[in-house]
Amino acid sequence: MDRQVTAGGKTYQIIRLLGHGKGGYSWLAECEGQQAVVKQIHHEPCDYYTFGNKIEAEQRDYERLRAAGIRIPEMLAVDPDAERIVKEYIEGPTVFDLVKDGTSAEPYLAQVREMAAQARDAGLNIDYFPTNFVVRDGMIWYVDYECNEYMDEWNFENWGIRYWRQTPEFEAYLKEHRPTVIIREERVTAEEYIDFLRRTDLGSQYPKERFEERIARLVQTVSISLTARNEQGLLVGALFGLTDFAYWLYITDLGVDRDYLRQGIGRRLIKTAHELAGGEKDIAVYLIANEDAVPFYEKCGLKRADDVMKYNHIEWTEFTVT
Secondary structure, three states: OOOEEEEOOEEEEEEEEEEEOOOEEEEEEEEOOEEEEEEEEOOOOOOOOOOOOHHHHHHHHHHHHHHHOOOOOOEEEEEOOOOEEEEEOOOOOEHHHHHHOOOOOHHHHHHHHHHHHHHHHOOEEEOOOHHHEEEEOOEEEEOOOOEEEOOHHHOOOOOHHHHOOOOHHHHHHHHHOOOOOEEEEOOOOHHHHHHHHHOOOOHHHOEOOOHHHHHHHHHHHOOEEEEEEOOOOOEEEEEEEEEOOOOEEEEEEEEEOHHHOOOOHHHHHHHHHHHHHOOOOOOEEEEOOOHHHHHHHHHOOOOOOOOOOOOOOOOOOEOOOO
């Protein structure tokens, strides 16, 4: 996906990937100071669903859902030639994320059942999978536009509810659909790394003084440079390290995109860097940890040390990369 796209006569700056489903990839974007979702239609095969004209289907389903009274984001623009749709961005966690993190979806069951009743009265089923529902201010929104003719087999009670709790079906889905993230040794540009920092909590470790100049020097000179990229090539994790390839490895930078936390990416980056430096039989690993990250590093086998000395007369103005 280009970092800048047009739809409805407006230009949208792509911020990050939100996810993808049967019909397309959805990206968080910004235009004129307002955030929106840009959905790019794709034509990947789906073995359990048959599509016609996807743009026409999205428009038709949007109108049917509005008529049924389902709470959905507003459609802002349609570009049939580019096969692109822009819709209102509903900010908040998905029900899927809540369940995955161990939070009960019980407070939202009455709302989804009300939606299910509205859909049934209109002769429709919506896609009750919990990735399609976002919680904002205590209310759930159905953020997909997909709907189909009503069938008992696919209503909420017979199908959807299986994935609104940590059921065997939910756990099996998690295992089967774990995102593919590739780790490799490569250099990144300063521009890409700064964009990555905006999506992590790592950016606050850098002083403000000559920030871009020093980041450019960092990405070119560090002795170990590891990236973690998703299936679309987006940088979702990074590790930089200094080593003598004989005795020690000092990890200077380790970060993971907020949307990819708790997937083992950080641990994989550390393990790969350790191996590149020479392996655990020869190489000792050192780093300075943010206090909030100490539990993570302890789970990776690192221990607190009391014998670190430093010489630091750097002028340090803290800021957050935005």
